[in-house]
Amino acid sequence: MGHGGGGAMSAELVEHVFAPAFGGPLLASLGDSAALTLGGARLAFSTDSFVVRPLFFPGGSIGDLAVNGTVNDLAMSGARPAYLSCAFILEEGVEMSVVARVAQALGEAARRAGVEVVTGDTKVVEAGHGDGIYLNTAGIGLIPAGVDIRAQRAAPGDVVIVSGDIGVHGVAVMSVREGLEFGVRIESDCAALGGLVEAMLAVTPDLHVLRDPTRGGLGAALNEIAVAAGVGVLVQERAVPVPDEVANACAVLGLDPMYVANEGKLVAFVPREHAEAVLAAMRAHPLGARATVIGECVADHPGMVVARTGLGGTRVVDLPIGEQLPRIC
Amino acid sequence: MGHGGGGAMSAELVEHVFAPAFGGPLLASLGDSAALTLGGARLAFSTDSFVVRPLFFPGGSIGDLAVNGTVNDLAMSGARPAYLSCAFILEEGVEMSVVARVAQALGEAARRAGVEVVTGDTKVVEAGHGDGIYLNTAGIGLIPAGVDIRAQRAAPGDVVIVSGDIGVHGVAVMSVREGLEFGVRIESDCAALGGLVEAMLAVTPDLHVLRDPTRGGLGAALNEIAVAAGVGVLVQERAVPVPDEVANACAVLGLDPMYVANEGKLVAFVPREHAEAVLAAMRAHPLGARATVIGECVADHPGMVVARTGLGGTRVVDLPIGEQLPRIC
Numbered sequence A, B: 001m002g003h004g005g006g007g008a009m010s011a012e013l014v015e016h017v018f019a020p021a022f023g024g025p026l027l028a029s030l031g032d033s034a035a036l037t038l039g040g041a042r043l044a045f046s047t048d049s050f051v052v053r054p055l056f057f058p059g060g061s062i063g064d065l066a067v068n069g070t071v072n073d074l075a076m077s078g079a080r081p082a083y084l085s086c087a088f089i090l091e092e093g094v095e096m097s098v099v100a101r102v103a104q105a106l107g108e109a110a111r112r113a114g115v116e117v118v119t120g121d122t123k124v125v126e127a128g129h130g131d132g133i134y135l136n137t138a139g140i141g142l143i144p145a146g147v148d149i150r151a152q153r154a155a156p157g158d159v160v161i162v163s164g165d166i167g168v169h170g171v172a173v174m175s176v177r178e179g180l181e182f183g184v185r186i187e188s189d190c191a192a193l194g195g196l197v198e199a200m201l202a203v204t205p206d207l208h209v210l211r212d213p214t215r216g217g218l219g220a221a222l223n224e225i226a227v228a229a230g231v232g233v234l235v236q237e238r239a240v241p242v243p244d245e246v247a248n249a250c251a252v253l254g255l256d257p258m259y260v261a262n263e264g265k266l267v268a269f270v271p272r273e274h275a276e277a278v279l280a281a282m283r284a285h286p287l288g289a290r291a292t293v294i295g296e297c298v299a300d301h302p303g304m305v306v307a308r309t310g311l312g313g314t315r316v317v318d319l320p321i322g323e324q325l326p327r328i329c
């Protein structure tokens, strides 16, 4: 098995190995989080491990990612994130001051996101069997009544909105890794999206799909939605907000910003009649100030994402092949 | 920082680094799982990472541990375990057939335990930065009305019951590691204790304390309870069930069975008036067939565990210093 962040490989393993072995019905929907009912409460439940290298990067750290990554997967079900678990795998020899800084960052990120870390675990492995710190968080949140947000609900006519500039997190991590310099310092967009989602739900509980385009970027997220719902997605290429610094860095690195990870952005499929009001609510929130419409959901070419280029032509936006950026989250 | 399973180090890190950094009130009680209320439901929430070496050992695998470890931490709050998350950190180069066998074992263990794996994550790290497979699970369960089980509730007069033979898991793993042979093959006791706890709760919801004596063994578990509740614990040394094979292996390895990990046992503090009935219910369950009273909770020597030896003397059962057995879970 080759290495990488595991995004593309993860999808194959989940389909061919994990889902068949685990066999439960809830896993099958493969959302950002699982939606379940327990003791009468409708809950979202999600987990992610974090293996980012380096542990600290412009705009954040593995501690921020561990909170925001899980909080965002919960928020993508429309849930209000509430409680987190947090498990450290420490490599023998890691500096205690580094562990303390990561813990501090994690605690502060949790307070900013309005969630409480309530349980955890700590394991230690020998030097050469880890990489300083690996972190896992799992989270639970409450899904409000009337909310049913999942990829399968994308419908022709839906307006596709992205909450802001794309490609920033992946480029920020790459900019400090292997000493690459692009002149301008690019900071990760890592942020908790629970508040932004609440603002959107205040307009209407009837949002169809939300997804945080992390590993695999916007391109992978749109493809997964198109396949899950059996719909087409038509993107206006010029409407996709890519900052100049990101575009320049991607040119140097040979990357396509459509496939670069984001850690503080979401893409939404919104029924046309609510789109304008939802967009306005997003723009009124600090994390959605640059929200914009990038395309629409169509009945044509089901399962495929097609971009209309600046010159009026069209091209297929494929799933990314393999991993563009290993260990960026 | 030195290496080890992280049990003793975990406790220090949690007290001095993690709890202060995270700062929430729920973490402070440091139970096997956190008890919380969400959407009107009383939930238990817990997590553990698993770094056991080798991945397969007599009587189980990392997949079994990952299910039973988290299920048991939930059951120790009296919760009925319901849903699990499951996150793999794969080392580049790990055989796909090994990943598949672990996934299969995990799925089967989940079905046996009556829980459903509903969400997960997969990351891949470079060769030399992992050890084949690290696993994390988090779990949620429902706490029945009227149940309030936690270390702080241990009270003088409580009868201390252990559900069966101790020291088996740690010795089973050691027996295959570094090629040690003890003549007799010792199989891990790894098992899910949800059903046993249900049988105990059917006698009375008023169990005071349950704990699964994993890393640090029975000795650590009893000490943690004594400190948390500010009570003393008096153990009849001869009553503690240690199989001959475990005693012999421990003698060879220079270990004290009181500090060797168990993965399918629990220790219970039960109000005296219910002790006999609870013990009978345990013995009627396959996982409690060898349940036995090992001592009592006392008002004397608060925070301390004292053993009455076979010769009529007493000795203090300290907290284990450092780690006896690294990476046994």
Ligand SMILES: Nc1ncnc2c1ncn2[C@@H]1O[C@H](COP(=O)(O)OP(=O)(O)OP(=O)(O)O)[C@@H](O)[C@H]1O
Pocket: A007, A010, A011, A014, A018, A019, A027, A029, A030, A031, A032, A033, A047, A048, A069, A073, A214, A215, A329, B086, B087, B088, B118, B119, B120, B121, B122
């Ligand atoms: N090891 C696994 N076992 C079970 N389900 C898994 C596993 N790995 C991933 N999944 C499931 O596959 C889907 C995709 O997982 P993935 O981790 O790619 O999503 P994500 O967390 O939203 O993205 P990222 O990890 O980049 O933040 C999710 O529904 C997740 O629950």
Ligand SMILES: Nc1ncnc2c1ncn2[C@@H]1O[C@H](COP(=O)(O)OP(=O)(O)OP(=O)(O)O)[C@@H](O)[C@H]1O
Pocket: A086, A087, A088, A118, A119, A120, A121, A122, B007, B010, B011, B014, B018, B019, B027, B029, B030, B031, B032, B033, B047, B048, B069, B073, B214, B215, B329
């Ligand atoms: N990194 C951490 N962050 C927050 N809390 C932690 C962390 N590590 C451990 N804890 C908390 O400390 C307590 C003891 O944890 P520990 O992992 O030793 O218990 P356990 O899971 O019952 O044992 P084991 O891991 O051997 O199965 C628990 O309440 C746990 O939630």
Ligand SMILES: [Mg+2]
Pocket: A032, A072, A073, A076, A211, A212, A214
């Ligand atoms: Mg996601």
Ligand SMILES: [Mg+2]
Pocket: A047, A048, A069, A070, A073, A214
């Ligand atoms: Mg995620």
Ligand SMILES: [Mg+2]
Pocket: A120, A121, A122, B047, B048, B049
């Ligand atoms: Mg633990």
Ligand SMILES: [Mg+2]
Pocket: B032, B072, B073, B076, B211, B212, B214
């Ligand atoms: Mg425990």
Ligand SMILES: [Mg+2]
Pocket: B047, B048, B069, B070, B073, B214
């Ligand atoms: Mg545990």
Ligand SMILES: [Mg+2]
Pocket: A047, A048, A049, B120, B121, B122
């Ligand atoms: Mg994930």
